[in-house]
Amino acid sequence: MKAAAFAYARATSVVNALDLLEAHGDRAKVLSGGQSLMPAMNLRLISPELVVDIGEVAELRGISVTGDTVRIGALTRHVELQRSPEIVAHAPLLTEAIAHVAHPAIRNRGTIGGSLAHADPASELPACMVALNATIIIRGKTGERRVAATDFFTGIYETALAAQELLVAVELPTGRRKSAHFFHEFARRHGDYAIAGLAAQAVVEGDLFADLRLAFFAVGDRPVLAKAATKLVNIAITRAGLSAALAVLSQELDPQSDQQASASMRRHLAGVLLTRCVGTLLGRPDLGAGGPA
Incomplete structure (x- = not known):
């Protein structure tokens, strides 16, 4: 398919781009890299009357x-x-x-x-x-x-x-002292859309998390900052404590089923990611790097 007919304007500055957006409102779309906008237009999922190209705004x-x-x-x-x-x-x-x-x-x-x-x-x-x-x-x-x-x-x-x-x-x-991070996603092939993923930022003090932010993706309608992290901060991590955090995580997630995976599979994979994250950041393979405790 091809995009529906549209007008095109190349913005020369942020002010110019804002003028164009104000004049056309919901009928305009902003083009930056175009890697999401153009496929959506070609599939006619969206049909803007005006495309405002900001690519040259230094x-x-x-x-x-x-x-x-x-x-x-x-x-x-x-x-x-x-x-x-x-x-x-x-x-x-x-x-x-x-x-x-x-x-x-x-x-x-x-x-x-x-x-x-x-x-x-x-x-x-x-x-x-x-x-x-x-x-x-x-x-x-x-x-x-x-x-x-x-x-x-x-x-x-x-x-x-x-x-x-x-x-x-x-x-x-900027990163705090003793900060650490974890990133992993499950996808059918590298480069495909994630089935479930986790981006985590932590501060590790000895064997404890002084701070931990767990942001899951592909398991809800937006990134999920998991409340389960509160079960893991400033306490000695045991398998029982990790299991309690996994239970909280399972309850707070609301994944959808689609052609890629069922909701239950996504919830399970989120648990695997949490377990791997904790084990990796603390250097604790005993917590079960292969899956939930």
Whole structure:
């Protein structure tokens, strides 16, 4: 199939893009990397009257570190994130996760802003933003607002972004001392959509978690920041304690069944991921690296 007829405008600045979005409202769509927008248009899942191309807006590119904050421009491509020494140093979870995003051709064109605004619940980057306690920077005609990643994703392909607003950047806190991360996803083939995945950021003090953020993806309508993590922080981890956390996780997840996997399979795989995460980060193979305790 081919996309329905549409008008095209190349924005010259953020202000110009916002003017176009304000003038056309819900009838306009923003084009950044195009790796999600163009397939949806070709399948006629969406049919915008105007496509606003922000790809040449230089102010939306780049990665910078200021104090204890890493700022990533919305047009920063996946491959740039993967190769960035700043990301390796301050947010290595992202470096590892990017390797699981589709295929090289997609990573060479896709942008972080496009991925987050698209809000696919099986996507890696939204979960990473939740795990890393990121702040999403949004700009509209009346100014800028900041939204916590946990509040930004509101449903399947739904976010807190209004039709007349533009996602301009992401800010991450730099990694704390003794911080550690875990990333893994289950997919039928590398590059396929995840069946279940986990992005985790932790602070490990000896044999304990001083902090633990578990962001599951592909097991709900948005990234899930698991409350089960509270069962694992500041306590000595035993198999019984891990089992209690797994029980909490199973109850809080609400996965859907589809052609890829049943809801029960996704819930089981989430438990496997949690067990592997805890065992890996604490160096505790006795907890059962192969599956739930």
